[in-house]
Amino acid sequence: xxxxxxxxxxxxxxxxxxxxxxxxxxxxxxxxxxxxxxxxxxxxxxxxxxxxxxxxxxxxxxxxxxxxxxxxxxxxxxxxxxxxxxxxxxxxxxxxxxxxxxxxxxxxxxxxxxxxxxxxxxxxxxxxxxxxxxxxxxxxxxxxxxxxxxxxxxxxxxxxxxxxxxxxxxxxxxxxxxxxxxxxxxxxxxxxxxxxxxxxxxxxxxxxxxxxxxxxxxxxxxxxxxxxxxxxxxxxxxxxxxxxxxxxxxxxxxxxxxxxxxxxxxxxxxxxxxxxxxxx
Amino acid sequence: xxxxxxxxxxxxxxxxxxxxxxxxxxxxxxxxxxxxxxxxxxxxxxxxxxxxxxxxxxxxxxxxxxxxxxxxxxxxxxxxxxxxxxxxxxxxxxxxxxxxxxxxxxxxxxxxxxxxxxxxxxxxxxxxxxxxxxxxxxxxxxxxxxxxxxxxxxxxxxxxxxxxxxxxxxxxxxxxxxxxxxxxxxxxxxxxxxxxxxxxxxxxxxxxxxxxxxxxxxxxxxxxxxxxxxxxxxxxxx
Numbered sequence: 001x002x003x004x005x006x007x008x009x010x011x012x013x014x015x016x017x018x019x020x021x022x023x024x025x026x027x028x029x030x031x032x033x034x035x036x037x038x039x040x041x042x043x044x045x046x047x048x049x050x051x052x053x054x055x056x057x058x059x060x061x062x063x064x065x066x067x068x069x070x071x072x073x074x075x076x077x078x079x080x081x082x083x084x085x086x087x088x089x090x091x092x093x094x095x096x097x098x099x100x101x102x103x104x105x106x107x108x109x110x111x112x113x114x115x116x117x118x119x120x121x122x123x124x125x126x127x128x129x130x131x132x133x134x135x136x137x138x139x140x141x142x143x144x145x146x147x148x149x150x151x152x153x154x155x156x157x158x159x160x161x162x163x164x165x166x167x168x169x170x171x172x173x174x175x176x177x178x179x180x181x182x183x184x185x186x187x188x189x190x191x192x193x194x195x196x197x198x199x200x201x202x203x204x205x206x207x208x209x210x211x212x213x214x215x216x217x218x219x220x221x222x223x224x225x226x227x228x229x230x231x232x233x234x235x236x237x238x239x240x241x242x243x244x245x246x247x248x249x250x251x252x253x254x255x256x257x258x259x260x261x262x263x264x265x266x267x268x269x270x271x272x273x274x275x276x277x278x279x280x
Numbered sequence: 281x282x283x284x285x286x287x288x289x290x291x292x293x294x295x296x297x298x299x300x301x302x303x304x305x306x307x308x309x310x311x312x313x314x315x316x317x318x319x320x321x322x323x324x325x326x327x328x329x330x331x332x333x334x335x336x337x338x339x340x341x342x343x344x345x346x347x348x349x350x351x352x353x354x355x356x357x358x359x360x361x362x363x364x365x366x367x368x369x370x371x372x373x374x375x376x377x378x379x380x381x382x383x384x385x386x387x388x389x390x391x392x393x394x395x396x397x398x399x400x401x402x403x404x405x406x407x408x409x410x411x412x413x414x415x416x417x418x419x420x421x422x423x424x425x426x427x428x429x430x431x432x433x434x435x436x437x438x439x440x441x442x443x444x445x446x447x448x449x450x451x452x453x454x455x456x457x458x459x460x461x462x463x464x465x466x467x468x469x470x471x472x473x474x475x476x477x478x479x480x481x482x483x484x485x486x487x488x489x490x491x492x493x494x495x496x497x498x499x500x501x502x503x504x505x506x507x508x509x510x511x512x513x514x515x516x517x518x
Binding site for chain 2: 052165168195196199206209246
């Protein structure tokens with residue numbers, strides 16, 4: 001068979017989008033897209049996630065709980081094909097997680113195989129150099145995608161990019177915390193659903209990172225690494241550890257243990273931290 | 281298919297390919313002009329587009345003499361392209377005498393450049409006229425209906441190209457908005473945690489403090505958040 005002409009992928013993307021548009025209103029497109037992608041590429045699960053270059057984001061749609069878990073897992077561990085695809089801008093194709101995963105993402109590979117995921121194919125979604133997310137394909141059995149499946153998945157990734165941009169374009173003026181300036185009304189208009197809301201599922205972890213950054217006098221990014229490391233060590237979900245920090249059942253410190261669960265004292269009753277403030 | 285139909289089909293395939301990769305508007309419009317000139321047996325042509333101020337700008341010309349004629353049209357606000365742009369209709373004249381009557385300055389200038397006739401069709405985006413496509417010929421007289429139809433079709437192709445470019449630049453902007461929306465959320469949540477820890481309050485109260493500070497000082501929320509994170513803004517957030 002002769003190779004397909006260069007416009008085939010584009011045509012396929014147009015057909016995928018036409019199918020979504022015919023199927024219902026735009027709010028349902030992400031879900032319809034991951035399901036259609038799963039069926040067309042014969043994988044076990046597909047997830048569509050928003051993700052910025054800093055690796056923080058969240059799942060917009062997933063075919064089942066398993067796919068959702070894989071993305072949660074990569075956020076919790078701070079490693080995995082999602083982050084790599086977002087960072088490098090290239091697809092990450094892992095036909096055998098057990099074989100190649102441990103070198104690249106030891107914690108993720110172990111957890112993935114435990115969860116019955118043996119192959120992962122992650123496609124970055126980007127416009128020019130701007131990374132906006134990933135399309136993740138998972139399979140319970142080892143093996144590469146066929147050329148046809150690879151082309152197909154690539155077209156779904158292009159369609160997913162178009163869908164995300166369309167939703168970003170169509171959900172109207174932002175009134176959420178991420179968008180208004182300091183001049184907004186107190187009560188404010190009711191918030192519209194916003195793609196960036198996917199971050200809210202992770203909000204507690206980010207808040208905890210902010211708190212821990214003060215406790216350890218470091219940056220929130222480093223604090224997030226500490227949170228993840230602690231969660232990994234005590235084999236708990238990072239969200240649970242973060243909830244303990246925010247509820248002040250757990251503090252991070254420079255002791256050997258690295259944390260303390262001593263009862264919390266409000267800062268007024270403590271020695272004020274003196275003071276590596278960057279006032280200069 | 282006749283030879284002409286084949287030529288037209290080729291033109292559309294070539295133009296469609298141009299739309300796919302590394303799209304450059306001026307290159308694209310130049311290709312459209314070349315195709316229009318070849319297909320109707322003209323000697324030269326050009327495309328003008330409306331600029332931000334409601335005037336016209338010469339975007340593509342098949343050669344230097346055509347470019348000079350088009351620039352003359354724009355500067356003197358007289359000629360078929362201008363008429364097509366203003367009226368939204370195809371513009372043609374049956375004879376040199378009619379041309380001279382319509383465009384007393386433009387027609388002699390056109391003859392100097394070696395052309396005896398000129399036609400123009402408008403480029404439309406929905407109801408808005410965004411520009412016009414000109415063809416110039418050495419032979420006098422009008423184009424046939426079929427040829428005018430063809431020029432119109434190519435003007436439509438040119439319009440699609442312009443749409444495509446708008447879509448590409450818009451989606452880059454949207455992607456950047458989306459990325460920065462995500463990043464903003466991350467920073468805001470971190471800042472809430474920092475203020476909660478420093479002030480010994482809960483997260484909701486911390487956010488109220490951050491927002492209140494932004495409002496009182498008339499500072500954008502993102503700027504306040506950035507100062508909380510780099511440590512230059514600390515409680516009490518007066």
